[in-house]
Amino acid sequence: MCMSALGLLGLSSWMVPSLTMAKKPEAMEAIAKIIGSSTIRDGRVNLVIPPLVESGNLVVLKLSIESPMTANDYVKSVHVISEANPSPNMFTAYFTPRSGRAQLTTRVRLADSQRVWAIAQMSDGSFFRGYADTLVTLSACTEMI
Amino acid sequence: MSKTSRTGITMPAQAKKGAIIEIRAIVQHDMETGYRYTEDGKRIPRDIIRLFTCQYNGEEVFRADFYPGIGANPLIIFTTVAVASGTLVFKWAGDDGYEAVNQAQITVP
Numbered sequence: 001m002c003m004s005a006l007g008l009l010g011l012s013s014w015m016v017p018s019l020t021m022a023k024k025p026e027a028m029e030a031i032a033k034i035i036g037s038s039t040i041r042d043g044r045v046n047l048v049i050p051p052l053v054e055s056g057n058l059v060v061l062k063l064s065i066e067s068p069m070t071a072n073d074y075v076k077s078v079h080v081i082s083e084a085n086p087s088p089n090m091f092t093a094y095f096t097p098r099s100g101r102a103q104l105t106t107r108v109r110l111a112d113s114q115r116v117w118a119i120a121q122m123s124d125g126s127f128f129r130g131y132a133d134t135l136v137t138l139s140a141c142t143e144m145i
Numbered sequence: 146m147s148k149t150s151r152t153g154i155t156m157p158a159q160a161k162k163g164a165i166i167e168i169r170a171i172v173q174h175d176m177e178t179g180y181r182y183t184e185d186g187k188r189i190p191r192d193i194i195r196l197f198t199c200q201y202n203g204e205e206v207f208r209a210d211f212y213p214g215i216g217a218n219p220l221i222i223f224t225t226v227a228v229a230s231g232t233l234v235f236k237w238a239g240d241d242g243y244e245a246v247n248q249a250q251i252t253v254p
Binding site for chain 1: 165166178180201204205206207208209210211212213214215216217219220221222223224225226228
């Protein structure tokens with residue numbers, strides 16, 4: 001669905017030199033590396049980025065993970081992975097029971113229209129994931145200076 | 146002397162015990178990705194902040210690893226539980242010996 005929308009709007013990856021682009025398999029590889037031999041479930045992770053972004057240079061990203069955040073049941077970490085940036089890892093945040101809530105806001109770069117994943121590890125070792133799709137009309141990180 | 150830059154912290158100066166407070170931490174930094182080229186084709190080397198930590202009265206309560214996917218002048222908004230009066234220390238560390246420290250006081254009556 002995402003790809004056809006891109007085609008219609010003529011916003012495919014022509015702006016971006018393909019050599020520097022991480023492909024989707026690299027993002028999947030990065031996720032596989034995080035979870036190791038564990039399984040991953042959908043849910044609990046809520047990732048919000050604007051569905052349409054004019055400039056990929058500074059995009060507000062909000063993340064919240066459902067958890068009681070008690071000493072025995074909390075979110076340990078969350079890894080944010082890009083499917084289209086030159087490097088799949090965007091950032092990793094480590095929470096503690098003293099975080100109170102597993103939520104954060106930051107500003108990221110998006111090299112192209114893409115899906116962004118958030119992979120959360122709970123204190124019991126289990127993994128949950130969520131994602132957000134976005135359409136970027138002006139790419140980050142390819143401009144000359 | 147190692148590299149550093151301006152930082153800013155916004156958080157409440159006072160909170161009830163057990164309340165969840167929001168902290169905004171911003172740092173001035175280009176976050177040069179290492180994926181850009183100059184006009185004559187030379188690659189601009191990567192120069193980013195890699196690590197952010199927050200310690201509350203000496204105990205680490207939040208940490209984040211940054212990669213080039215974080216935008217310039219990294220801003221991070223996160224939460225912590227106000228457990229006691231004291232000092233929160235914020236540290237940023239990155240490429241080329243970059244280091245910055247900021248701190249804020251909180252009163253928990």
